[in-house]
Amino acid sequence: MSLPLPRRTDVGLALLVILLIGVGLVMVFSASAVVAHVRFGDDYLFVRKQFIGLLIGLSLLAVTANLEFTFWRKHAATLLITSIVLLIATLVFSAGEINGAHRWINLGPLNFQTSELAKFAVSAYVAAWITTHWEKRKTIREALLPLLGVVGLVGVLMLAQPDLGTYTIIVMPVIAIMFVAGVSLRQVVVGFLALVLAGALVLIPAKDGENYRLNRIKTFVSGGNEQTKGRDYHVQQVELAIGSGGWFGRGIGKSGQKRLFLPEPHTDSVFAVAVEETGFVGGLFIIALLVAFIERCYRVALRVEDRFGMLLAVGIATWFGYQAFLNLAAMLGLAPLTGVPIPFLSYGGTALMINLAAFGVLLNISRYQRQDK
Amino acid sequence: MSTRTSYSARKHAAQQATISGSEARGGVIRLRTVTVFWALCAVGITARLGTQSIRNHEATLKEAQRQQQVVTEVQPRRGEIFIQDRATNATTVIAATVAKYRLSATPLDVKDKTGYAAQLATTFQLDAAQLSKQFERQSRYMPPIITGLSLEEVQAFVAQVNAYEKQKADEAGKRFRAITLSGDDRQGSLRFLGSTGLFIQREYGRSYPEGGMLAPLLGFINRDGKAQYGLESYYDEPLAGYSGKRLLEKDVAGNLLASLGELPAKDGQSYELTIDRSIQFEVEKQLREAVAAAGSPAGEVVVLDPSTGAVLAMASTPSFDPGKYQEVPQDQQERYLNRTTALAYEPGSVVKTLTMAAAINEGLVTKDTRNTFGETVQVDTHTIHTWSRKAFGDQSMADVLANSDNVAMVWVAEKLGSEKLDEYLRKFNIGSKTGIELPGEAGGTLKDGKKWRDIERATIAFGQGMTATPIQLAAAYGPLVNGGTYHEPYIVNAVIDENGKRTVKDNGPGEQVLKPDTSAQIMDMMVHVVDKSHNRASVAGYKIGGKSGTAQIAEDGGYRDDTYNHTFVGFGPRENPRFIVFTRIEKPDIAITGPFSERTAVPLFQKVMQFLLTYEQVPRTN
Incomplete structure (x- = not known):
């Protein structure tokens, strides 16, 4: 092994995540209490589940943060195959339809969202592939096509669930990894277009009028005229929530929109609830927190003295960054709603577990940073 | 392909993987590009957040509150009328205020439409088919299913619904959660039967426990709730009190949650005669005879x-x-006169x-x-x-x-x-x-x-x-x-x-x-x-006077x-x-x-x- 000796973990990065999770728990509680009460008669249900996810996630983090990250290069293929098997299993043994999609399999007390694991696996695999085939990374046949193939395979399984949002979350880190690795920009763009095209296939409605994804995108593209506004209730409710916020919001716990006017106040729409309750100032704080966090994640990539470590860090950072910004953009009417949660902030047990595990990998990579001059 | 890759990965694991100087420079530039890209995104997002949350804030908040809040009328309790009972040195009620309940539903919220239609039909002798047709309507409103229920009757129905739900849950192998009547009378007069989509609404009614006694003095309350004749009419305003208004939070299903503000109702005052x-x-007996x-x-x-x-x-x-005032024939209205x-x-x-x-x-x-x-x-x-x-x-x-x-x-x-x-x-x-x-x-x-x-x-x-x-x-x-x-x-x-x-x-x-x-x-x-x-006219043992x-x-x-x-x-x-x-x-x-x-x-x-x-x-x- 030619890695330098491990140094100190990036403590600042860890603190940022702790802050994000703290803010997240508060917001999840505030946003979910009514839903939990009305649907399950238990105000703390979602907070408790989130807390279980947090405990499991921290255990996973304890492992991944202390496991030399090269492990993931060695076992990238195994991990990817495992994810693919799980994705197929999800289609076959679905834990039931939630919001029109099969995304979960039942693992005892928790439903496990298999696509969360796939996010990490694909990044790790692509980073490993490019590191291994470093000299040939700019060729189409030896680099672009195989990678498109792998991503395409996972993509098809994801689209079959169907989960368009997560699909783009898998694609974006791959593009970032390829870009940072120095694959030609033209190839990256072509690859990107090809994958977007694949994604577009899912938008062709199976039956007329039953495709809410297409509707959401139509709502978004048309800029919300009266006709389409009626079509997408969710978009309208998010707008009302954010507009209710003003400068300082209506006060913590005082969101009116979370009373199920927002269909998913604690997952997709937690940011909208946060802005309604804490206003522009609170929203800005969350954005600043996320920006600081993402910048710090990329800084790990910037400083690591290992090629695979750098690419994997780029993948993880892009994953977190893209997912966060996709959610915020959707909340603010800048992107279609895809049901993507904000990492560490939104409700989602599996997501929090896998996010923490992946973050552990990132922390481990951070131990191999060059020292600041 | 995967197998080959992992093989390759293993084979190259030991190879030189650290980053050379020129490669690092290129990587740094590209990484900086990525972070700048995100920074620009953040700026855009922030600008958009500003316009969305601050501009039009007032109007948007108002629009949001229109759907989040509801003003309900809080019905006051009508005062009662008591008479003396010298025999027991107490008073006894002659015009009593009783809470009655009307059972209704929000059709859109009734999940088990045919099941509940059947339950209601058997309990209250209603037409199940017609009920389930009403439940099928895409509406938040339907006319009351039944009126004049006592709280005991409502609770008996809740118990029956629970038995039905339990049976359903057992058959489906699911956990049974009992339905209860939500809240109490403080939230206006509405109470929900759990999340069944059914609710009851309290309405105060008059009852005259002594039947026709003192009727021409008392008057009566007609079916529209209006006081007619007698003391009921004379003191209608103080007896009635006045209704209050309550601003309530509601959720998307129309469930009423916390109270945001209240113009309190004033219950009516009672009279002791x-x-x-x-x-x-x-x-009355002697007069009749x-x-x-x-x-x-x-x-x-x-x-x-x-x-x-x-x-x-x-x-x-x-x-x-007075409890059956409507039985007086149309051409004998003078019966109501005192x-x-x-x-x-x-x-x-x-x-x-x-x-x-x-x-x-x-x-x-x-x-x-x-x-x-x-x-x-x-x-x-x-x-x-x-x-x-x-x-x-x-x-x-x-x-x-x-x-x-x-x-x-x-x-x-x-x-x-x-x-x-x-x-x-x-x-x-x-x-x-x-x-x-x-x-x-x-x-x-x-x-x-x-x-x-x-x-x-x-x-x-x-x-x-x-x-x-x-x-x-x-x-x-x-x-x-x-x-x-x-x-x-x-x-x-x-x-x-x-x-x-x-x-x-x-x-x-x-x-x-x-x-x-x-x-x-x-x-x-x-x-x-x-x-x-x-x-x-004389009564033995007493000096009685009078004039005919x-x-x-x-x-x-x-x-x-x-x-x-x-x-x-x-x-x-x-x-x-x-x-x-x-x-x-x-x-x-x-x-x-x-x-x-x-x-x-x-x-x-x-x-x-x-x-x-x-x-x-x-x-x-x-």
Whole structure:
């Protein structure tokens, strides 16, 4: 092994995540209490589940943060195959339809969202592939096509669930990894277009009028005229929530929109609830927190003295960054709603577990940073 | 491919993988590009957040609140009406406020539409198919499924729904969670049956636990919730209180959550009457029997406490049951009238006592003043006869009353003069409303004394050419038997406010209108009347006084020979008068009763007085 000796973990990065999770728990509680009460008669249900996810996630983090990250290069293929098997299993043994999609399999007390694991696996695999085939990374046949193939395979399984949002979350880190690795920009763009095209296939409605994804995108593209506004209730409710916020919001716990006017106040729409309750100032704080966090994640990539470590860090950072910004953009009417949660902030047990595990990998990579001059 | 890759990965794992200088520079530039890209995104997002959250904030918040909040009306609880129950030294409710519930549903929120339609149909004997059709409508509203349920009935239904849900859960192998009634009455009047989509709405209703007792005094609440007739109508506003408004948070399903603000409702106040339950019961019973026995269509009884003007019983027939007011046929609406206060009539000879009291009080006569009177007297162009068409000759004023001598009364009235007679009658409150707490009171008619012709003075002196209501006559006898004080008659003893605070009404000391000696003389004279002429009014062991009146009923400008009003107003016992009892039998069948009150109003008076003295355990004096 030619890695330098491990140094100190990036403590600042860890603190940022702790802050994000703290803010997240508060917001999840505030946003979910009514839903939990009305649907399950238990105000703390979602907070408790989130807390279980947090405990499991921290255990996973304890492992991944202390496991030399090269492990993931060695076992990238195994991990990817495992994810693919799980994705197929999800289609076959679905834990039931939630919001029109099969995304979960039942693992005892928790439903496990298999696509969360796939996010990490694909990044790790692509980073490993490019590191291994470093000299040939700019060729189409030896680099672009195989990678498109792998991503395409996972993509098809994801689209079959169907989960368009997560699909783009898998694609974006791959593009970032390829870009940072120095694959030609033209190839990256072509690859990107090809994958977007694949994604577009899912938008062709199976039956007329039953495709809410297409509707959401139509709502978004048309800029919300009266006709389409009626079509997408969710978009309208998010707008009302954010507009209710003003400068300082209506006060913590005082969101009116979370009373199920927002269909998913604690997952997709937690940011909208946060802005309604804490206003522009609170929203800005969350954005600043996320920006600081993402910048710090990329800084790990910037400083690591290992090629695979750098690419994997780029993948993880892009994953977190893209997912966060996709959610915020959707909340603010800048992107279609895809049901993507904000990492560490939104409700989602599996997501929090896998996010923490992946973050552990990132922390481990951070131990191999060059020292600041 | 995957296998090959992992093989390759392993093979290259040991290879040089650290980053060279030039490669690092390229990587740094590209990484910086990526971070700059995200930074730009963050700027864009922030700018957008600013416009979305701050611009149009007011309007958006208002629009959001329109869907998040709802104003509900908080219905006040109507006050109740109580009567005395001297037997137990307590009060008892006669017009009670009961909470009833209407069961309804928000069709969009009913999940198990056919299941619930079936449950409702079996419990309340409804049409399941029609219900489930209503549930299928894409609507938030449907007409109430059933109204007038008690809370117990609602809870029984909840229990049944739970049994049904449990069975469903067991069959599906799911965990059963019991449905409960949400919240309480504080959130307006709505309560939800868990998340079933069904809800109940409270509505206050009236119940009259004593049935038709006191109905003409009480009035009733009609099906639109409006107070009609009686005390219900007279004190409708204070009884009703006023409704409040409550601003409530609601969720998307319309469930009402926390209260954001409230304009509180004020519950109505309750009234405690002077009426005694046992006396009223007996009076109504005796009146019914007397009216039936006389073949009469109507009659009234009023029992007053002469020392205060408190009405102890007030009955009139025909009557109705306020809980079933709608059973009264359309052409018999006059049944709703309180005949003791709303209808004035020519009372006849009972007014003679009042005229005589005025003359005694003016010092013009005493009970022992004697004179000789003929069979007739000429006034203006009219000839006035004695009722018996024979002269009573030499007699005292006491005998004048006992004989009910019209000719003698003309003489007394002449001594008194129109203005004095008018003045006294008005002191006794003849000619104007008594102010009793009932709607539609009639004041009777009494022309201004200054404008009386002699014949008018003459007839008014014995109760014709003027009208009065039973309550006026009963109250007018007050000063005659209580030492000379006129008290306004009243039926409300105390008011109980919405917080349960009871305030006894102060009706003032009354107005001294006669000298005590006048009262003493006129009482002796009335006792003499009973002793000499109305033995049927006497009660063994007591000195009872009174005066009858038999008046032909004026119709079409003349008097008819066959229709009379039989009245008796009396008091007892002489030593310490406790009761004034007014009785009247309208249009008795004279083929059965004869033309005089001796067999109608008088025995009715006697029975009532007998009961009162016994019931109140008044010591015997004779």
